[in-house]
Amino acid sequence: MDIYPDLCKLIGADQTSVNETILRNHSKDESDHAASEPDVVVFPESSEDVQKVLRYANKHKIPVVPFGAGSGLEGQAIPVNKGISIDFERMNKVIEVRPEDLVVIVQPGITRIQLNEELKKYGLFFPVDPGADATIGGMASTNASGTMTVRYGGMRDQVLNLKVVLADGRIIETGSLAKKSSSGLHLNGLFVGSEGTLGVFTEIALKLHGIPEDIVAARCSFPSVKSCVEAATAILTAGVPMARMELVDARSIRQANEYSDTDYEVAPSLFFEFHGNKGGNKEDIEFVRAIVEEAGCLEFLFETDSLKRTALWKARHELNYAYRHGNPQLACMTTDVCVPISKLAENVEFASNKLDEYGFKGGVVGHVGDGNFHTMIMYDPKVEGEFEKAVEFSHQMVKLALKSGGTCTGEHGVGLGKIDFQREEHGEAMEIMLALKRTLDPNQILNPGKIFPKE
Ligand SMILES: Cc1cc2nc3c(=O)[nH]c(=O)nc-3n(C[C@H](O)[C@H](O)[C@H](O)COP(=O)(O)OP(=O)(O)OC[C@H]3O[C@@H](n4cnc5c(N)ncnc54)[C@H](O)[C@@H]3O)c2cc1C
Numbered sequence: 237m238d239i240y241p242d243l244c245k246l247i248g249a250d251q252t253s254v255n256e257t258i259l260r261n262h263s264k265d266e267s268d269h270a271a272s273e274p275d276v277v278v279f280p281e282s283s284e285d286v287q288k289v290l291r292y293a294n295k296h297k298i299p300v301v302p303f304g305a306g307s308g309l310e311g312q313a314i315p316v317n318k319g320i321s322i323d324f325e326r327m328n329k330v331i332e333v334r335p336e337d338l339v340v341i342v343q344p345g346i347t348r349i350q351l352n353e354e355l356k357k358y359g360l361f362f363p364v365d366p367g368a369d370a371t372i373g374g375m376a377s378t379n380a381s382g383t384m385t386v387r388y389g390g391m392r393d394q395v396l397n398l399k400v401v402l403a404d405g406r407i408i409e410t411g412s413l414a415k416k417s418s419s420g421l422h423l424n425g426l427f428v429g430s431e432g433t434l435g436v437f438t439e440i441a442l443k444l445h446g447i448p449e450d451i452v453a454a455r456c457s458f459p460s461v462k463s464c465v466e467a468a469t470a471i472l473t474a475g476v477p478m479a480r481m482e483l484v485d486a487r488s489i490r491q492a493n494e495y496s497d498t499d500y501e502v503a504p505s506l507f508f509e510f511h512g513n514k515g516g517n518k519e520d521i522e523f524v525r526a527i528v529e530e531a532g533c534l535e536f537l538f539e540t541d542s543l544k545r546t547a548l549w550k551a552r553h554e555l556n557y558a559y560r561h562g563n564p565q566l567a568c569m570t571t572d573v574c575v576p577i578s579k580l581a582e583n584v585e586f587a588s589n590k591l592d593e594y595g596f597k598g599g600v601v602g603h604v605g606d607g608n609f610h611t612m613i614m615y616d617p618k619v620e621g622e623f624e625k626a627v628e629f630s631h632q633m634v635k636l637a638l639k640s641g642g643t644c645t646g647e648h649g650v651g652l653g654k655i656d657f658q659r660e661e662h663g664e665a666m667e668i669m670l671a672l673k674r675t676l677d678p679n680q681i682l683n684p685g686k687i688f689p690k691e
Contacts (some may be wrong), residue, residue, distance in 0.1 A: 237300060239276050239320065246288045251279045251326075262313075262321040266368065267310030268569055268623070269652050274301065274321035283399060283407060290436065290681075291405035293320055297679050301530060302432040304374025305347060307366070309570055310651025311481055312378060312431045316685040324373050324634045331439060331581055339396060339413055344373025344437045346532050360444040363388040365527050366647070368659040369554045373437050378649035379429035383552065386472075386605030387479040387511065388445060390647065392428045399439035400427055403677040411442055426672070431649055432683035434676045448479075449512035453539040453548050456528050457503035461485055461588055461600065464504045465581040467531035472577060474527060476520050478605055480509035480549075485588065487553055487599035488612070495558030496551040503534060506604070507552055509545075518644060559612045563597060566614040569626045573637035574608040574646025586636055587611040590629055608646030632691040650687045656690050 242254045253259075254276055263271040275298075280286045293300045299319030306313050312486030317320055324345030331341040335358045342351060344580055346642075347369045351362050364375060365382035374380075376398065397411035410423035427434055458464045464483050483506060484492070490502050508524065510517045525536055541546045551558075560568050574585050587600050591611065603607025608651060611633060613628040634644045634657055644650075646655040659666050666689070673680075 237296065239296075242292065243276055243278055243320070244441070245290065246292055247278060247285045250280065251285065252276045253279070261306070262315070262323065265308040265311060265313045266425065267309045267311045267651070267653065268567060269314055272314055272316050272318065274315040275318050276321055277303075277321045279323050279326045280438075283401060286322065286401045286436050286438050287405045287407060289320060289322060290401050290403060293681055294403050294405065297681060299684050300436070300681050301683050302373065302436050304345070304371035304375065304377070305369065307368035307370045308374065308378060308574070308651060309648045310645070310653040312649055312651040312683070312686055313374070314652070316652070319681075322599060324371060327438065329373075331373040331677055333360075333462050334413075335360060335444075336445075337413060339441055339446055341439060341441045342372055344376070344440055345371050346372050348375065355444065359447050361447050362394070362442060363393055364394060367556055372440055372442070372477070376428050376437060376440055377431050378542060379647065381603065381606070381608070382480055382511075383480045383549065383603060385608075385647075386479060386481055392425055394443045395424050395428050395440060396443060397439075397441035398424060398427055399435050400435035400437055402435050403682050407438075408435075429649070431674060431686050433687050434682065436682075439679070448513075450510075450512060450514045450517050451479075451603060452510045452517050453480075453545040453546065454508045454510075454521070454537060455502050455505050455539070455548065456508070456536045457499065457505045457534045458528075459503070459532055459534065461504045461584055462581050463532050464506050465584055465604060467528045467533065468506060469577050469580065470527045470531060471524055472605060474523065476523055477512070478508060478524075479511035480507065481603075481605040482552055483584070483600070483602040483604040483609065484505040484552065484555070485600045487591075487597075488559075488601050491557055491558045491562055492551040493600065493614045496547065496554060498547060498551050500551075501535065507548060509549075511626065542587040552601075556612065559598065559614060560638060563614050565616065565618075566597065567617045567623075568598075569630060570612040570648070571611040571613065571630045571633045572608070572645050573633050573642055574606065575637050575640045575642030577607050579640035580604060580607050580609070580643065583633075583636055583640060583642070584609055590632065590673055594625060594629055596626070596629070603646070606646065607642065637647060652686065655687065655689050658687070
């Protein structure tokens with residue numbers, strides 16, 4: 237059957253494409269997983285367009301894969317079984333800002349940077365900041381988080397309501413605009429993080445936050461990664477309300493200095509940000525200073541003006557790109573485990589030692605406040621066996637994280653890369669997840685091949 241003319245008739249030829257370049261652009265994301273082109277790409281402009289596409293796909297059992305910015309790191313947006321890729325670039329508007337409610341309702345294709353630009357005039361911001369300029373739909377779909385999650389939470393904490401088109405074309409809303417609710421089951425929590433396998437989001441209501449009166453950034457270097465992690469743990473257990481607390485190891489500082497316009501001391505470091513008012517921040521900073529000095533900090537420096545503060549976080553956000561650009565002949569595999577804070581030092585040290593053992597270039601960075609960290613493993617795809625060694629390394633990280641009571645993915649999601657660990661991590665609960673998938677998508681059209689192990 238020829239899907240293309242049918243879809244042209246259904247939603248219009250100007251919203252449907254089989255152009256070679258467009259198909260190629262929807263065949264991959266930012267991960268190492270093999271590319272696979274969809275048969276057709278559609279560009280919906282409304283929930284009703286999405287509804288028409290899903291009804292058609294469900295009737296003919298055609299796979300459907302939503303596509304955001306394609307910045308996923310686990311192959312989530314790759315149409316491994318071909319079918320229809322739904323690109324949300326034309327559904328990228330703010331629908332409504334409700335400043336007095338601290339709520340915004342958006343279409344899924346808006347990116348986080350675009351959203352924050354629009355929120356500035358209200359003195360508000362949206363705090364989830366993955367390193368890429370991802371779409372809000374993609375971020376909700378992977379339960380993304382970022383450097384401010386230690387203070388504000390990840391996507392699951394921000395989403396108040398989703399308009400979702402189900403596999404059979406029914407449209408539901410999963411929550412409300414109230415800050416909290418005890419009504420019914422937590423469908424927001426179920427759909428956020430479902431990676432396009434349970435439904436397609438066409439509207440998203442998010443919590444917003446006031447831009448703090450005073451923002452101070454600081455960085456602090458230590459003699460070892462272990463002392464960084466111990467300092468971070470002490471700050472957390474002391475209850476200091478950190479807005480950001482990021483670990484950057486010495487290798488990553490060197491890489492950042494080469495790529496960004498910075499000359500930070502090459503030593504394991506913590507990057508901090510304090511949000512509050514002047515008085516409160518002053519007290520918090522003094523408290524943190526005492527803790528890091530006790531943990532053996534080498535220097536504690538402030539980035540007081542906003543340009544230097546922006547440069548600090550730009551350098552942190554762009555570290556993945558810094559590694560890629562600094563080593564153009566190598567590929568980058570990024571691990572993403574999350575462990576209880578008490579096990580963080582052991583897990584980070586393990587990763588650091590493994591990089592040396594395997595002889596890989598790369599480094600360790602992490603949202604240490606959440607127990608979530610990444611090892612950037614730089615491998616040469618042209619050297620036989622290197623990719624397999626990198627995968628083995630990544631699997632060893634997951635095994636240790638699970639043994640530590642943690643999870644195989646803190647924020648990047650399952651996609652294709654973490655399917656094999658789902659049964660081990662979730663045990664009998666996996667059966668409940670599979671039952672939910674069967675109920676919501678009996679024809680298995682929604683992003684097949686992702687998250688759920690074969691039954
Ligand atoms: C340099 C770099 C740094 C990164 N840093 C972080 C980080 O700090 N934290 C983090 O969490 N992630 C990070 N990521 C990963 C990535 O940015 C996130 O996974 C992000 O949430 C993906 O969003 P996207 O718009 O690119 O979605 P895509 O990659 O296009 O898609 C991701 C998933 O969302 C689904 N999807 C997209 N739109 C919809 C919709 N409307 N309805 C239902 N499902 C939908 C897709 O089907 C797919 O399953 C990073 C990636 C890069 C390249």
